[in-house]
Amino acid sequence: MPDVQTLVNDFVNKLKKRKIEGSQATAKLTAELLRSVISQQRVPHTNQATALIHAVRAIGEQLIAANPKITEAKPPEGFGLTVHDSLGVSREVCYSCQLPFIPFCMLQIPFPVATMLAVGNIVRRVLHIIREEDLSLATAAMAGLGVSVASDDEDDEERDENPVLSAAAVAAAARSTLRPPSLQTLLEDTSDSAAAPHTSSSGGESDGRTIEKGSRVRKLKHDVIEAVNELIQDISTCYEQIAEQAVEHIHHNEVILTLGSSKTVLEFLYAAKEKQRSFKVFVAEGAPRYQGHILAKELAARGLQTTVISDSAVFALISRVNMVIVGAHAVMANGGVIAPVGLNMVALAAQRHAVPFVVLAGSHKLTCHSAILLRSQSLGVCWWTPQNRQLIIHQKGIDEEMNKKSLDDLGFGNLCPLYPHNPEVLLNELRSPSELLDFGEFSDCMDSASGAGSLHVVNPTFDYVPPKFVSLFITDTGGHNPSYMYRLIADYYSADDLVVKRRPVTGS
């Protein structure tokens, strides 16, 4: 399918060039891409679910593998740095090679980590959807079978009397083999699956099995596309669903603290204001990107009482704050959060003063594996050595944390799917030092040095907030405890898909 391939390539390119920002947009686009993949996929008569899963998995692998692995990075003569990514493209990434010397340079290679997580999550969600739909179709077929069997079998009176209920029981049993019952399925009980449209539609036509099979082929694809559409819908409406719960959490005359900028937080606070709650908002500016300024401007424009504070004043003010409400980039299986940098500090301060720390996250941000190993992304740690007037770009993820081999051994998500390993480093992205220091600001005092001094600039993008600091998650499905996250994840993802990328059989 050449056109699917071009779509995929387009998408990958957009991700790489960071034309798509934010986990929500990425999630939505990924889902749309996968929808078109599914709709163009020709399915065979047998095992159509497997075919679809294979197709989606192949694309997913491609998307995830598109995160370029830096296989080699050494400073050549001059200041440039050649990087070979996993697509086999080698390029000069230092943009300032022409200049006589530069104190800092920026590498822009791969996707932001949050985007990566979102892509992987959606691929897994879609895979899970295919499995679910296949299963519900299978149970429906079984229900039809059940009817015919029951009519043949004379001594089973109960089944004969109530064939639909027995089908529902089969469906429920089949579903429970897929995943243990959650609160939702317990509440739904059998009535829901009995009332499901496919049960009634296929339950009637037990006579013509060949016709049914033909329709099943088309039906599976149709159902899957429907479900993916629903997912896309969910992603785009998750703000509203989260914001609806604002009144339950924000009381009159409260003081709310937030850091950085998040659309979910904005909508959440605004929804509370809409419901005639009057409260104050403190916005920590979130150095070095200062996105808090944007949020504060927006909040003030919408008529909320907003105060911008510097990040250092968080601890001073937290004793007067009633609740900390923040957005997240990704939520881990253990309830830990990958969030904008600075939130670890805020969470610590909140815990110190027993202030509730509430994280708003759409369910597409749930990350089913918490220990994906990504290479350290944009390389923002640079140092300047006066001896050879050369810039060395330091790859934190590779140099310090582990050697390359162990990275390859661990593969993608092969670690324990529940607990993040060193997420501050492995799931982080180091940004350009130019956000902290101006270009060439310190080059004058470095030159005069005797040769011993060096300057590192560290500018990470994310913080990892451990689950013990989080009081509550508010997702589009309601409020949840951090310890409940693994449960939600079991609802949204199937265990077979945790590892999207199959490890190659032969050692590369």
Place this chain on the structure above:
Amino acid sequence: MEMYLSGDITGGNARCIAMLRAFQEAIKDYGVPSEKTLVRDLTARLSSYVSFLIECRPLSISMGNAIRFLKSRIAKLPLTMSESESKTSLQSDVERFINEKILLADKVIVKHAITKIRDGDVLLTYGSSSAVEMVLLHAYELGKQFRVVVVDSRPRLRGKLLLRRLLEKGLSCTYTHINAVSYIMKEVTRVFLGASSVLSNGTVYSAVGTACVAMVAHAFRVPVLVCCEAYKFHERVQHDSICSNELGM
């Protein structure tokens, strides 16, 4: 004469020394008006200077302590002492205060603090503290092998000034902003902080953000050392940063 508080002089010690030098000048230029005693008139004069300073920027606790010291010296002047004698005595008192309470105190702090630095340490400091800077530079001169992490924050970005001075001396530094402090804390072995004052309940009163750094260090089980001269101690008690504070412009 006292136009120096426009913001060019920052840091508890620097401001205190500058103020005391200005008072020395003032005492030198001072002449007792007729029909007045030196003790009463000079105290009143001093109070007017102080209120001018407060208008420029609220006094730091160190400055308050220094003023109290000077006033008590004036009050204790024997009435029999002549004008010129009193003036020289006061000037030498001020000089002694600067030398003993501030400069010598710093030397002692450096002597103590240096014993806490070992080879291979990664030392973190926040903002710019003159005492900590002296400790770092002296340790470097002694040939200790260590790395410095300078954490900075808006709005003053005073860490940049410290960073520049350290780099000029040839130290290896890492520079980052306060949000990344929990990222960098893993590799840090000691945290050195300066203080504006130590209150009598043990609270350290210091530049905004210091508490954040100390808290994160505590969470990562990193020892925190506060360098503070004894003349900055104050008998007040306080347990948060809101009740009594200075707001920036």
